[in-house]
Amino acid sequence: VRAVLGAIAGLAVILAAGLACLDRCRKDDRSPGLDDLGVAYALGAAAVSVLMFWAAWLGHASPWPVLAPVLLVVFASPRRWIELGRAWRASIDRWTLVAALALALLMAVNVVLTRPSWPGVDGVAIWGFKARVALRGEIRASLVDPSRPWSHPEYPWLVPLIEAWFELVSGTRTESAGRVAQMGFHAATLLLVFGGLRRSVSLAWSIAGTLALGLLPSFVYWSTFEDADVAIGLAWAGSVIHLHRWLARGARSDALLAALLAVVAAWTKREGVVALALQGACFLAVAVHSRRIGPVLPIAIATLVVLTPWWLVISSCDVVPRDFLPVRIENAHLDRLPWIPILVGRELLSVTHWALLWPLVAVALPLRWKERPLLPRLYLVTSATAPLAILSGTYVFSTWPIWYEHVRNSFERLALQQAPVAVFFVTMTLAAPRSFMGAPGGRDVKKVILLVLGVLCGVYSLAQGAYLVLMLMGRAESNSTRLTASAGILCLALGVTLTLFKAALRAPGPPPGGAVGPSNKA
Amino acid sequence: VLGVTRRTRIVTVFPAVALGAHLVLGARGSVEAIHERHAAADAPVTPAYRELLEGIAVETSTAARVLVLTPDASTRYLYRAFLASSVLFPRTVVWGAVDPSTSEVAWSVRVADVRALVASERIDVTVFDHTREEPTSGALAIDKKAPGVRIVR
Numbered sequence: 001v002r003a004v005l006g007a008i009a010g011l012a013v014i015l016a017a018g019l020a021c022l023d024r025c026r027k028d029d030r031s032p033g034l035d036d037l038g039v040a041y042a043l044g045a046a047a048v049s050v051l052m053f054w055a056a057w058l059g060h061a062s063p064w065p066v067l068a069p070v071l072l073v074v075f076a077s078p079r080r081w082i083e084l085g086r087a088w089r090a091s092i093d094r095w096t097l098v099a100a101l102a103l104a105l106l107m108a109v110n111v112v113l114t115r116p117s118w119p120g121v122d123g124v125a126i127w128g129f130k131a132r133v134a135l136r137g138e139i140r141a142s143l144v145d146p147s148r149p150w151s152h153p154e155y156p157w158l159v160p161l162i163e164a165w166f167e168l169v170s171g172t173r174t175e176s177a178g179r180v181a182q183m184g185f186h187a188a189t190l191l192l193v194f195g196g197l198r199r200s201v202s203l204a205w206s207i208a209g210t211l212a213l214g215l216l217p218s219f220v221y222w223s224t225f226e227d228a229d230v231a232i233g234l235a236w237a238g239s240v241i242h243l244h245r246w247l248a249r250g251a252r253s254d255a256l257l258a259a260l261l262a263v264v265a266a267w268t269k270r271e272g273v274v275a276l277a278l279q280g281a282c283f284l285a286v287a288v289h290s291r292r293i294g295p296v297l298p299i300a301i302a303t304l305v306v307l308t309p310w311w312l313v314i315s316s317c318d319v320v321p322r323d324f325l326p327v328r329i330e331n332a333h334l335d336r337l338p339w340i341p342i343l344v345g346r347e348l349l350s351v352t353h354w355a356l357l358w359p360l361v362a363v364a365l366p367l368r369w370k371e372r373p374l375l376p377r378l379y380l381v382t383s384a385t386a387p388l389a390i391l392s393g394t395y396v397f398s399t400w401p402i403w404y405e406h407v408r409n410s411f412e413r414l415a416l417q418q419a420p421v422a423v424f425f426v427t428m429t430l431a432a433p434r435s436f437m438g439a440p441g442g443r444d445v446k447k448v449i450l451l452v453l454g455v456l457c458g459v460y461s462l463a464q465g466a467y468l469v470l471m472l473m474g475r476a477e478s479n480s481t482r483l484t485a486s487a488g489i490l491c492l493a494l495g496v497t498l499t500l501f502k503a504a505l506r507a508p509g510p511p512p513g514g515a516v517g518p519s520n521k522a
Numbered sequence: 523v524l525g526v527t528r529r530t531r532i533v534t535v536f537p538a539v540a541l542g543a544h545l546v547l548g549a550r551g552s553v554e555a556i557h558e559r560h561a562a563a564d565a566p567v568t569p570a571y572r573e574l575l576e577g578i579a580v581e582t583s584t585a586a587r588v589l590v591l592t593p594d595a596s597t598r599y600l601y602r603a604f605l606a607s608s609v610l611f612p613r614t615v616v617w618g619a620v621d622p623s624t625s626e627v628a629w630s631v632r633v634a635d636v637r638a639l640v641a642s643e644r645i646d647v648t649v650f651d652h653t654r655e656e657p658t659s660g661a662l663a664i665d666k667k668a669p670g671v672r673i674v675r
Binding site for chain 2: 118121124125128129132133136138141142145147148150174208209211212215216217218220221224351352353355356357360363426427430431
């Protein structure tokens, strides 16, 4: 009973902290929605883990460093909480409530069906280990311990400290507490996607989109382990949805939330740095375009406050990542480049892992091409594809002796981090197909599809050419069969590329007057 | 006119069909994923094993060096060895196995002679997890007896 009550209390504190952050960030008149609960869980988990980290760093392993500020915020403005409650009641219609209950049921079925205590190897060796260490106030000792490199000392602390938080409040001392946190991330992601879609598309499409994520085999499978990939997926999706909304609507609160959630992604797992860099680049582009420093400030300040101290800590402890070499050109195994797209493509086309998600992303890309205005369209296309491309490229720095085993072992989880954004992107596109395909310039879509395919084939040809050159220079393992096969594949890829470009140039362009996409629908 | 009508139909039907197919395939894949998860749900750690490790943590100093010996480096024993290392932190934990080749990443050492390893690694506590030391040769052998864990100090 204590464990259950403790878990409920732990969840309540995380949500209270998150809702307080959300309320401080959002000063516009936007009505609350279910996506706010997802955002609140991510923000609350980040706030709780940051407080716990510094308390544990100073040797304090008690709930009070978290409880005291949260209770202070909650009881400092009770009237504000009553107002928020009223706004919630007014904004949620009956069908949204039914959809929320259905989501809860979907998650409960998932939890009941996959009840095992086995949290996965990473759940013990990385996240569980870090939670144990934090509860004993030995974070620094764990960072400088050379005998446990498998614990990934360079990984940030959101997930283990949320597990430690649930252990503290529920009184359990096993990894099962991590499962509660994981369930929270799972539910929050579904709520975020549902609520985010509900603000832009119909209820039916919102439910279909949420089910497309909730029934994704990889999402179902990995949600039952104790891992950080669902958590980072939540933060990244929240950041993308808010930044896209900011670009389309211009409300400052959306920019602020996008910045905070990008920082949360980087505080969840190392891959989050890619998300942070992409969002930072987007803010910077807007700042340069508008000649104002304002858009960059939230992400810069949040990075400075939350992440910089952590980066200073790991650099002072000489923590070196074990799985990857430092990102320098001389460390890059460029001979892997032609193989990475094949391995990655094979994973993304695996119906047993992803059903049709990634093929649908590929289909949605050219459809999205015609959307207006330009900036939100470009941003959504980039955020749905660029992180996965960048993360795939990092395997050229893999230190694994059999590097493709590294891809096989980890790429599914990297793709899982991007899955909520991919589902959001696909649903947003498919929900308004007439605007994209049925417009007067519909034939332009064919041209764009051919061009996109041509560029993809061209990139592959370049990689294959680089591999051939490396083999000829003796910098990659080669024999006559490999050389012949590689040269043959290169000729074929170049031929396909040229054919695609030729066909694209021949395809009829849009008629005079052009196509009109949905203005601010997305 | 015929072309436009066909295209309009495709535009109307395609999104629903695509997402419907995704949902059907996803639901089937999810059921398979849950089955797969059940198959791996053999709870590799018992409360007794956890208690035993916590006992060592209480009884030994933080400077102690612990050796965990397992039959192989399969996921089941990987989990048990990592848990030992986690519970016994900050003590140094060395993991040895009769046959460590089952693991994709080499975290354990192949043990030919237990006594030699104990001496070279200056081990204070040895945990024989489903293993035993051959009395004559000192070699590590698999022991399938329950409960399977024995501590030598």
